[in-house]
Every structure is written in C-alpha cells, then in structure tokens.
Amino acid sequence: MALWSGRFTEGADAFTQRFGASLPVDQRLYVEDIAGSIAHANMLAAQGIIATADAEAIAEGLQGILADITSGALTFDVMESEDIHMAIEAELTRRVGDAGARLHTGRSRNDQVATDTRLYAKRRAGELMAANVALREALIAQAEANFDVILPGYTHLQHAQPVLFSHHMLAYVQMLARDYDRLAAARNAADACPLGAAALAGTTYPLDRFATAEALGFDHPIPNSLDAVSDRDFLLDLIYACSVSCLHLSRLCEEIVLWSSAEFGFITLSDAYSTGSSIMPQKKNPDVAELVRGKTGRVYGDLMTLLTVMKALPLAYNKDMQEDKEPVFDAIDTVEMCLPVFGAMLQTLTIRPKNMAKAAAGGFINATDCADYLVKKGMPFREAYMIVGRLVNMCIRSGENLETLTLRDFRAISDLFDSDVYEALELKHCVHERKVYGGPSKDDVTRQIQYIKDFVADHR
Template structure:
C-alpha cells in the first residue's frame, strides 16, 4: 500500500500521521536529493544480490530492476520530481518504484535499513566528488608548473616574516605552492581509499538474518571490500570528517596563494598583473582593477573550515551506532567539496594568465640586503666560523643602513673594515644571480634544482591523473553493468 502524504513507509507503529511541522523539520530532501542516482545504483546492486541469493522471487527482482532502470532514465532526463511530503530521497525512490511496479517494490528493502543505505549512498556520492576535487586541484598544479617552466631564471625576493630574506626564482616559488597542493590532492586520494568500503548489508546496526552476500553488492558498486563491523558501518562518519578536513587544507592552500597574488598585484609590489578576464572594476573609481577572483577564493576559506568544525561538533558526543544527528553530515561536506573544486578551477585560470613583471621583481631584490646570508657564507669559505661571520655581516649591514648604501655598492676597502679576509671575489659571491645559482642543493632554488622539482611535480600530476582515471573508469563500468545487464 502506498503511504499517504505526510506518512512514512514505516508508520504502522503510530496512530497519528506526522505533523506538517515535524515533516518540515526532519526532511533532508533538499540535500540528499543530490544522491538520487547513487540511491538507484545501490538499490540495483542490492536487488541483484537478493535475487542471486534467492531471498526474493526472481520475477519480483526482475520487476524491481526494470523499475529502477526506468527511474534512472527519468532522472537522467530531468523528469524525476521529488515528493516533499516524503522526508528523504530514499523514501521517494521506494515510493516511486512501488507506484510504478506495484507491491513487488516493497520487497526491495529486504535485508537492509535506511541506516546502511544512506551510508552507502553518501560514500558513492563522495567518491565522485573527491575525484572531481582532485582533478580540479591537479589542474591548478598544472598551471603553477607552467608558470614555473616559463620563469626558471626570473629572480624575486624570498620572504620570511614578510621581510626580504634570500633571493629565489619565480619557478622555485611557484613550485612551493605546487608541492603543497600536491599533498592536498594526495590526501583526498588517501581518504578515497579509506572510505571505499561498502556498508550495504549492515542493516540497522546488527546485520541481518537473511543469507545476503555483502561481497557481491560491494563488487557491484565498485567498492574495495565490505565494511567489517555493522555498528561501525552505520554509526561512524569519520570518512566525512576526514574529507571535510582535506577540503579545509585545500582551502588554506588556496587562501595562501591568493594572499600572495593579491599582494603581488598591488601597486606597492607590481610583481604581476592579473588578466582582465579574472578581475573587476569599481562602481565609482574608473582606474581600479580589482583581483576579485583571488579575494573571493580567500574569503570562501572560512566557510570550508566552518564545515569541518560543524562535522567535528556534530559527531563528538554521539554513542554508537546510528543517531539522527548524522542527517546533518551531508550539507557541510557537499558544500566544502563544491567550494574548493570551483575555487581551484578558477584559480587555475587566474594563475595561467598572470603577466609577470620580471624587471620589477629583480629590482626588489636590490633592497633589503637580500644577499647578506651569502656574504656570511663567503666569510665561512675564508675560514670564519659561521656564527662569527653572522656577527660580522650584521655589523656590515648596520653600516650600510646608516650610510644609505647597499652591500653591492660597498668598496673593497669598506668591506675590509669589517674583515680583512674579504677579497675582490666577494662581489661575485654576493651578486644576486650567483646567489641563486649556487643554491643547488636538492630542493634548492637554483635553476638546476628547480628543473628537478618541476620534473618530479609533473610526474606526481601524471600519477594522480592516472589514478583518478582508473578509479573513475571502474566506477563508471559498475554503473554501466548495473544499468545495462
């Protein structure tokens, strides 16, 4: 029997129907309707298993499969409207199926619960969303690699504490961001592996008395294995929290990149100019060209981190196993993944189109005594202990500040006032270009070292692209089999 509007499928325990306010308060349809496709796929796998295990009659199973395929087709065509008198997407799908094929539809829920059903649906949704996020982040990494490739010899100040520290190449700077984003992308892939176990068949919390084959449903849905403990399967959301954390790390990396690009784009720095297509003007000041894409990305970081906090607080005090609080797990991480995916794609465009002001970057390296460490290293080669050399250079810098002169413009006699060991080769030692080229240690800023960094990063990107391709191909092949066999 089809339930009346406002009543759940399992309303037999209750004398009165659900109050409209209760339905409105408990409904998750606005959020979980995004999982409709995955709910159908999970049901197709489940009913095929029920048939194979002879738990329901073959003709009923075949009727259910046919109805689910029609629902999938309607969904693909955009014609599957949700009934808001039913509280979630799972109930909607079962009611629509039963309306379509009759009482046999009621046998679909044999051997499962909404608890394991929703956990399975959400994992399937997150698998695709995570792969999309990795693809977007990897695209941004590719843009950073391209900038690095084209600017191997461009020199600018490297900063610590936002103070000039040592000269670096733009390629080295861009690769620092690339490797950071690479770890972010790999965290997503690690999380994918951990969550890629199938909860379906755990039922409400204790498993089921039906002779089900959980390995079969796991394989049909492209999971690595079934989950090992039914209570943990339906009651734990650490996979959601982990992905929310991973998204937060991407957001923080994005914010850091954006902060630098915004500074570099300012009149005070003038290191870069952002493309017109990714900038906006002012409503009152016609001269303005604002880096709004970078600013908005930086601003969206707060919401992503807030979603992580929401997940941590939602789950921190829950007893095992399933609690209705867990209905609130979806929106935060869905929003987070969409935000970082969209932002990464936009920032890839911003990065790939920036104009580099090479002369301004090099000019900036001539202020702030950025070659002071190299002068200390020079003294070390003359036999001076580094700590003593550090003090000598500090006195030299103080002299330069007082006399408004740079290290490069000191005469040999002036250098020798601070150390008699200084010789004419000091000028080559502190030349900015040479300072950069000598830093050829593994991971250093020299062009030779940076070439290695770019190569390694590109290999990592290729590995991720192949990993995403293989995972997506496996998932898509599962959907094809479920829909076409």
C-alpha cells in the first residue's frame, strides 16, 4: 500500500499505479531529495520536534541510500513506489525504523517536490552557463584565428556591406552572452526555498524555514506558502532561456549549412561532424548543424508543454503539475548536448578566405562607401545615394564593378570624384574605416574580443 493509503480500503489498480507514477521521470532528483530531507531532519531536531538521535539515524540512513542509488545497488519499481520521494522514504524506514517514519513530520510532498525541483534547476542552470562560456571560447578562437578575413555581410540574404569574419562571429558571442544572462536569471528565480510550506498552508510545528533555506544554499524562503508549492515560473524561465539559446544556435546552424554548400564554399566542415549519403558517394552533409537546428523545435515544444500545463490551474497544488519535470528535463538535456557538440564542430571547421574574398568582391558591397566618399566631399547624402545608384546601374549594364570603372566614368557622373576614390572603394579600407563603437574595424573587433576573453577568464 502507498504511504498515503490510510483512508483507502483497497490498493490502486495496477494500470492506475503505472499511469500516475512519476518515478521513471523524477528518479533523477534523488540527490536533491536526499539533501532536502537531511536539511529538514536536522531542522526538526534543532527545533526539538524530533530527537537528535532520530535526525542522526535519518542522515546516516539517507547517506547510505544515496551511495546505493549512485552505485546502482538500489533501484525502485513503480509498482512499489509512485515517485522518488516516497521510494526513498519507504527505503529509509525499512533501514532505520521509526526514525525514518518521523522524517515527514511538518512536510508535504508538495513542498518537498518543489524544493527538489528548485535545487535541480539551480544546479543545471549553472551547468548550462558553464557550457555557454565554453562555446563562446570556441567562437572567439575562430575569430582570432581568422581575424583579418573579409566576409560579405548580408541583409535579406543579399550582399550588403563588407565585414570581418571575426566581427560576424562576435555577433553570435553577443547572443550567447544574453543567453547566459537569461540562464543566470532562471537560476536566480529558482533560488528560493519552499520547504516548510507543507501542502499549502504551512504547519503547526515550530519550523525554522530560514534554517533549512540556508542549509540548502537558497537565498531565502518563499514568503507565501500557497505560492511556494504552486509556483513553476522558475521552470518556465529556465525552458525559455533554453529555447532562446537554441534559437541562436539555429541561426548560426543555418549559416553553417549555407556556407558549407558548393554555392557559398565559405567553410569546410570536419569529417568528424559530417555524414555521407547511402547512394551519392560525393556527399558531405552538415548533419550536426542540421540536427541542432532541428532540435530547436523540440525545446520550443517543451516550453509550450509547461505553459499549457500551468495555464489554468487553481491554487495550490494539482496533479497536473507532475507533468512539469519531463519538459524541463528534456529541454536541459537537449541544450546540454547541443552546446558542446556545436563548439567542437566550430573548432574543427576550416575557413576558406579566398572564397569569402571572391564573394565580397561582387555585389557592389562598397556602394555605401562610394556614397560616403561623396558626402565627405560636401554632397548631401541623398544626392550621393542617387549618383552611386546610377553608377551601379551603369556597372550592371557593362559587366563592371565600381572599382573597375575609370576615373573618366566616375567624373562623368560627378566632378567630385578624384583618384582617391579607388582607395575608398578597397574592401579593407571600407571595413577598417568603420571605427564606430561596435563596428568591424580592427581596433574595435580587438576591443570586443578582449572584453569577452576577460569575461570568460572570470567565469570559466
């Protein structure tokens, strides 16, 4: 019979037992559950609610259970225990007798589960933050290794303006920096202790909620008992942070897929992070990038799952909330797999600067610089814009580029053009003259890299 079966005259149907059991999912919370139980028992003893000897027996028994679960010597069956919390308590009582039966004094599974989940969310958010920092290191390494490579920048997937490849990589580093902040915010949201809220209304025992919060490393106890057991916002925050992380990975995946194609030829992926075709011997497919891109939808689904579970629940606890763990576990696991494999793929890909330079030489990506040249000679920008547009149209008709036009061609449109226009049109000049803060010039890209390296050194 279940530990809650006092008012029942018969056991649950076997199907009902399996249907309602969360043990296959929540058994990964055993470390957090045991930590929470030891803190609760120690507090009960300190408050004189149970004997010190009982608390010591509970702690010793739980440490033994922890070791046995970790080693694989102890496993649980859903037909005997519906969740990890009751499984551990039942095993504890078998091992230490009446002392184990006193552990649940002043506690409900509602505050117990919420505590375990918050401890887990804190730990896993921190691990994802560390993986985020490692991926930023991989991006910085590619940026530094290919610092001077010029890449065509795009808008609407059309040639726009020249940038440094390193500058392009740093844009993704900035996205990852925001992902880190979101993960940190999710970790902070989880950093409050529900223990002592019991089922929903606290308890008549003189619990010291501040002591258990401190013992478990929480910042503070949650100030409202109803909210303590019914809140899952911190999990929504964590899955949202995972979702946006995947969004950013997916954007770079799309570029990697494009760049590795024959049409672009900007990069070559390592064989270790590519696959072939079962029928076409020439194929080298960017499967890792495609899989990471595809798994993004899975994490979005996890977020939608939990949003839907929580959307209409009255206070306080409802059985629906048992469905909170599977989506958050899946989202964390998915991102945890994607971040390191993505970093390894980035570290081993080969940049093809000549192909990037060849692409950058076309598409009139120095047209804005040509207009700026005229503005610096005193012409209003809108007039300069129209003049350069006429020059581009002339080039298209004649199969030329701006830099291959003769000075006579330029001066036929405006007598402000002089021989120094050719220097203004050089792609390196176009890039490195963009010295505005956050721009692609050598000096500013160097500044960006150093800032990120300093952050990584502080947070590695």
